[in-house]
Amino acid sequence: xxxxxxAGGVGGAKFAAGVQxxxxxxxxxxxxxxxxxxxxxxxxxxxxxxxxxCYTLAGLENPATGWGRRGESWRVMxxxxxxxxxxxxxxxxLDLATHLExxxxxxxxxxxxxxxxxxxxxxxxxxxxxxxxxxxxxxxVLTDEGELAFQEYFVHRRWQPRVRGFxxxxxxxxxxxxxxxxxxxxxxxxxxxxxNPFVSIAPIxxxxxxxxxxxxxxxxxxxxxxxxxxxxxxAAKMFRELGVTPSAAAVAAHYRGLISHFVLDKTDADQAATxxxxxxxxxxxxxxxxxxxxxxxxxxxxLAWVRGARDTI
Ligand code: FO1
Numbered sequence: 001x002x003x004x005x006x007a008g009g010v011g012g013a014k015f016a017a018g019v020q021x022x023x024x025x026x027x028x029x030x031x032x033x034x035x036x037x038x039x040x041x042x043x044x045x046x047x048x049x050x051x052x053x054c055y056t057l058a059g060l061e062n063p064a065t066g067w068g069r070r071g072e073s074w075r076v077m078x079x080x081x082x083x084x085x086x087x088x089x090x091x092x093x094l095d096l097a098t099h100l101e102x103x104x105x106x107x108x109x110x111x112x113x114x115x116x117x118x119x120x121x122x123x124x125x126x127x128x129x130x131x132x133x134x135x136x137x138x139x140x141v142l143t144d145e146g147e148l149a150f151q152e153y154f155v156h157r158r159w160q161p162r163v164r165g166f167x168x169x170x171x172x173x174x175x176x177x178x179x180x181x182x183x184x185x186x187x188x189x190x191x192x193x194x195x196n197p198f199v200s201i202a203p204i205x206x207x208x209x210x211x212x213x214x215x216x217x218x219x220x221x222x223x224x225x226x227x228x229x230x231x232x233x234x235a236a237k238m239f240r241e242l243g244v245t246p247s248a249a250a251v252a253a254h255y256r257g258l259i260s261h262f263v264l265d266k267t268d269a270d271q272a273a274t275x276x277x278x279x280x281x282x283x284x285x286x287x288x289x290x291x292x293x294x295x296x297x298x299x300x301x302x303l304a305w306v307r308g309a310r311d312t313i
Pocket of ligand 1: 008009010037047048049051052067068088089090091095151154155
């Protein structure tokens with residue numbers, strides 16, 4: 001009974017934490033995480049989605065933002081700003097320890113997946129967390145102002161430039177990290193977290209071998225769009241800029257051919273029939289993860305449903 005969750009961003013981290021708490025044995029969970037947001041800043045390797053997933057699985061995340069650490073302080077950033085250094089990407093004092101130690105280990109030749117495994121042990125995380133690849137595959141955002149690196153687009157420019165497309169640089173030559181294909185092979189449920197389809201899920205699917213490993217598996221996606229808007233972040237804006245009206249059904253259509261199950265929020269119950277033309281199994285439920293109890297409840301319901309394939313509309 002192995003469960004694999006593909007995740008990126010804050011919504012993905014929350015859902016993964018819900019699955020970890022809902023599984024009888026959390027060691028039966030592998031979270032495969034997007035690395036497209038990763039970049040080097042102050043000479044440090046920053047892995048936002050890996051850190052957001054790990055902090056959330058460990059209960060260390062900043063509840064207000066979803067990323068970074070709870071109980072954080074900002075003395076280093078303040079001192080950097082005094083020196084005229086860049087402070088647009090907020091690196092908290094506790095969070096900096098993660099970037100310093102990861103960078104030190106990478107420079108000593110350790111692969112990212114090994115570093116993540118050691119950090120998970122240190123943080124007491126029972127689930128397994130894997131970067132989809134140990135290679136660098138930075139997401140480039142093609143906008144009306146030209147091509148922007150992901151964090152330049154997402155944080156520095158507050159995702160305001162209009163997107164035209166995305167490029168996952170080097171994906172075609174990237175190798176899945178050790179354990180990724182094995183976890184997918186033994187999985188009896190693969191869950192696409194309610195993450196941004198374009199910049200969190202697509203970069204994972206773009207690594208050679210991943211899509212093929214999903215073939216024939218029950219693959220359930222949870223919609224990140226509720227009531228035509230993204231719960232958090234630029235997903236709805238990206239749909240619109242790519243010429244698609246954002247909706248849960250649009251997300252299902254985006255995953256057409258890949259998914260056998262789709263979870264949409266009660267708000268979008270009227271789209272269930274449309275979605276059923278795309279994915280045979282449709283679940284309508286409360287997908288708003290506004291507390292850890294609600295993350296747990298959503299994950300428990302989705303897991304039971306995918307395994308029992310009990311349809312409820
Ligand atoms: N997101 C922001 O909007 N502003 C920030 O200053 C910021 C800093 C940051 C530091 C560490 C980290 O792990 C994540 C951080 N994020 C920040 C989120 C980051 O941009 C992620 O890529 C998004 O969560 C999308 O996945």
